[in-house]
Amino acid sequence: MPDKAMGDPGFGVVLATGEAPVFQPGDRVRILVRAPIGHYRVPTYLRGKQGSIEAVIEPPAVDNEEEGFGRNAGSKRHYYRVAIPMTEVWADYVGSPRDGLRIEIFETWLERM
Amino acid sequence: MVEPHHDHDHDHEGHDHPHAEIAEAGRPGYYDIMETAVRELLIERKMIRADEIRRQIEVIDSRTPALGAKVVARAWVDPRFKARLLANGRTACEELGISFYDDTELIVLENTPEVHNLIVCTLCSCYPRPVLGLPPDWYKLKPYRARAVSEPRAVLAEFGTEISQDVEIRVSDSTAMVRYLVLPMRPDGTDSYSEQQLADLVTRDAMIGVIPVQLQGE
Numbered sequence A: 001m002p003d004k005a006m007g008d009p010g011f012g013v014v015l016a017t018g019e020a021p022v023f024q025p026g027d028r029v030r031i032l033v034r035a036p037i038g039h040y041r042v043p044t045y046l047r048g049k050q051g052s053i054e055a056v057i058e059p060p061a062v063d064n065e066e067e068g069f070g071r072n073a074g075s076k077r078h079y080y081r082v083a084i085p086m087t088e089v090w091a092d093y094v095g096s097p098r099d100g101l102r103i104e105i106f107e108t109w110l111e112r113m
Numbered sequence B: 001m002v003e004p005h006h007d008h009d010h011d012h013e014g015h016d017h018p019h020a021e022i023a024e025a026g027r028p029g030y031y032d033i034m035e036t037a038v039r040e041l042l043i044e045r046k047m048i049r050a051d052e053i054r055r056q057i058e059v060i061d062s063r064t065p066a067l068g069a070k071v072v073a074r075a076w077v078d079p080r081f082k083a084r085l086l087a088n089g090r091t092a093c094e095e096l097g098i099s100f101y102d103d104t105e106l107i108v109l110e111n112t113p114e115v116h117n118l119i120v121c122t123l124c125s126c127y128p129r130p131v132l133g134l135p136p137d138w139y140k141l142k143p144y145r146a147r148a149v150s151e152p153r154a155v156l157a158e159f160g161t162e163i164s165q166d167v168e169i170r171v172s173d174s175t176a177m178v179r180y181l182v183l184p185m186r187p188d189g190t191d192s193y194s195e196q197q198l199a200d201l202v203t204r205d206a207m208i209g210v211i212p213v214q215l216q217g218e
Helices: B030-044 B050-061 B065-077 B079-087 B089-095 B142-150 B152-158 B195-201 B204-208
Strands: A028-031 A050-062 A076-085 A100-106 A110-112 B105-110 B115-120 B168-173 B178-183
Touching: A028 A076, B065 B079, B065 B178, B065 B195, B065 B204, B079 B089, B079 B105, B079 B178, B089 B105, B105 B115, B105 B168, B115 B142, B115 B152, B115 B178, B142 B152, B142 B168, B152 B168, B178 B204
Parallel strands: A100 B168, B105 B178, B115 B168
Antiparallel strands: A028 A050, A028 A110, A050 A076, A076 A100
């Protein structure tokens, strides 16, 4: 990933809102609990679950949920590959405690813990 | 599309396999009518041309698991390609001439003795179509979609794949702009294989992660 967040000290480049990722690999996050009507991309079974950022997905992309209604402009943010233990999702999970789920979540659905 | 009635009861000119005349049977369903109406409106309003639909079907038909198998075999024989593939699946596939007509990103997930990857789309049927073509029906049906994320070990066992408890299972749920391709482990005993012979071993199911790559007859 290019070191965009730092800018270039020689030129004093200022990044627009949303250009730099808000989260970094290793950050602990919670997936928000929202119940939007219409088009959404965060499955219900993961809302409210806790995990950690595994990777920032480049490049920033249009919010699929906005795009579903034809609103494509100005909504670019990062998606993140989020790691969630299976035991966090399913209390009665059968398998290794190291088993996990990975999903890409748009920035506006995540909060820092 | 309405499935033709197919009860194998008469001889057909040109081959000796008897079957009923292939014809539309019954009335079109709700979604058939909606698809036709939307398509005709889009063409009438000059939003798209009929030829663009035909062309897109050709694009999709040209994508088959053989492309994914070529990518996997190349990664097995060329460590530098493999590194690029794991760093950015899309640009590495583009090196081999595989275009991403649907503007998705591709993350390639490497299976190792410690980690077994499985892919699913719980919301619908997101699938790495640019490299694998159309998904199998079971991939799109709710039992696989629900169970792959809740009891992956039981699902894998039903495909004949027993994963040891010391191996971590990672299920990637594909829901938005990223697609996944599993890079299976190269089977033992294939040191003398050519790249094409290796590609011939790699099946669709191995690249979804429901089975390992096996030697023929194993």
